[in-house]
Amino acid sequence: MADTIRIAVTPGDGIGPEVVGEAVKCLEALRAKHGLALEWTRFPWPSHAWHEDHGESWPEDALEQLQKFDAILLGALGDPGPVDDPERYLLPDSISLSPLLDMRKGFDQWVCERPARLLPGARQYLADDRARDIDMLVIRENSEGEYVSQGGRLRKGTPDEVATQMEVFTRKATDRIIRYGFEQARARAADRIKESRTRSFRTIDGRTCESQVCLVTKRNALRHWGDMYTEAFEEISREYPDVAIHHELVDAACMKFVQSPWAFDVVVASNLQGDILTDLAAVLSGGMGVAPSCNLNPTDPDMPSMFEPTHGSAPDIAGQGLADPTAMLFTTARMLEWLGRKDPNLAAAGKALFQAVAADLAENSTRQRGTQEIGAAICARLA
Structure with missing residues (x-):
């Protein structure tokens, strides 16, 4: 028992x-x-x-x-x-x-996991009929990054006040969240195949896969952690040749969430950027009134x-x-x-x-x- x-x-x-x-x-x-x-x-x-x-x-x-x-x-x-x-x-x-x-x-x-699937009966905010096929999982790194609460305020309340807010990223946390994203992509593909809900994503070398992981950063402006995320993503992706990969800058990702959300499968992002993307994904899949959220260890x-x-x-x-x-x-x-x-x-x-x-x-x-x-x-x- x-x-x-x-x-x-x-x-x-x-x-x-x-x-x-x-x-x-x-x-x-x-x-x-x-x-x-x-x-x-x-x-x-x-x-x-x-x-x-x-x-x-x-x-x-x-x-x-x-x-x-x-x-x-x-x-x-x-x-x-x-x-x-x-x-x-x-x-x-x-x-x-x-x-x-x-x-x-x-x-x-360390995992904030929010599924975004437009179910029958949920409000469809996008006019494009392809929005019915929204089915993504946004995975947010939940333990560090922009929300570590390190920093402070100097000369508070004066014209010379200074506020500092530090971001902290470790390779350990980076590797585990990215690898978790790939594992979930595989699991989702297996579930869809059982339910006869196949999807198709193209790899960089032209192959077709049943699943995809999209990494989101702002590496062109936040280069230090952005480069570390990108390098870890490229290294770990070699362990998952059956999963297609993609990379977006966070501003472009927000735009494409609205333009073509049906093109995403699993999305991995940092704490703050994932926080923003998960709320956007929730609205695209029917609104906050139907959106679950999990904080997992x-x-x-x-x-x-x-x-x-x-x-x-x-x-x-x-x-x-x-x-x-x-x-x-x-x-x-x-x-x-x-x-x-x-x-x-x-x-x-x-x-x-x-x-x-x-x-x-x-x-x-x-x-x-x-x-x-x-x-x-x-x-x-x-x-």
């Missing part, structure tokens, strides 16, 4: 508790139907409310508590508080979102990975039952598939949840429904 898999549920701010509530209902339905060895614990932090009561976003031993779990399911962070009343408790983004960076760095979640089984939808806390509609839980449910499905590394039954449950959410999206895309109505419809499919 498989060991019990433990999930830390952190609903967070704004609409987070509402969409997480529907995710938990789906987990309950899956556990009952499939007999899953699965349990979860809810935490009231990190959140704006916890900070208002305790003067901090979460307890000092939060990471220590979370490390005991196999995965973290996060609803949303970033609620600043009642912005229409300056006398009430407000939080800047640098504080309300800081637990995200703490978890990513504390648990070495593929190398250390003792470190939990963290799963969150790409949307924010949306405080303007919080508590009104209007939030669409679709992105949260797709994220939960990705979490279960990831946990399938420890228990194959969870991978099957994740696929079942994905199929149920996708079917609901396809059948009800033109209807305006509330949070609980959508969740109930998907639970009914699961049952």
Whole structure:
């Protein structure tokens, strides 16, 4: 019998508790139907409310508590508080979102993985019919780069103020994120072949492959890390002759994401550039309301990975039952598939949840429904 898999549920701010509530209902339905060895614990932090009561976003031993779990399911962070009343408790983004960076760095979640596939029923923002074939995986280096928070401000608040922000890139992190991209390209090609969804990419020497990895840098201006990424990419690509390769500068990549997103398969980028590209890819594949996100540590089984939808806390509609839980449910499905590394039954449950959410999206895309109505419809499919 498989060991019990433990999930830390952190609903967070704004609409987070509402969409997480529907995710938990789906987990309950899956556990009952499939007999899953699965349990979860809810935490009231990190959140704006916890900070208002305790003067901090979460307890000092939060990471220590979370490390005991196999995965973290996060609803949303970033609620600043009642912005229409300056006398009430407000939080800047640098504080309300800081637990995200703490978890990513504390648990070495060095992969941020965001699939962008335009599913039936999702909003198609591009008029070109070929946009229906958008199916890419954007992989963002999540542990270093532009978000290492090294730097400072000198003579703050004076006309002579100086702000420094340092970027840090290591060859170890560069190699592992690029190699991960190639491994995912191979895996995606294998899955597409099973599903008879073949694609074709041309290699530099004219051969045709089922998969492709596109590296994104700004090496013409940020040459030091850009050159290191490019050299590592070229070296590692020789280990994967069955995968086509491509390189784009980040500004050109943004343009081509809009012009021809169907031409991309797996995209690998740095922390900041990947952050921008993943949001753009999410919109191209239907919007933030349907986009999942994963923060993964593929190398250390003792470190939990963290799963969150790409949307924010949306405080303007919080508590009104209007939030669409679709992105949260797709994220939960990705979490279960990831946990399938420890228990194959969870991978099957994740696929079942994905199929149920996708079917609901396809059948009800033109209807305006509330949070609980959508969740109930998907639970009914699961049952």
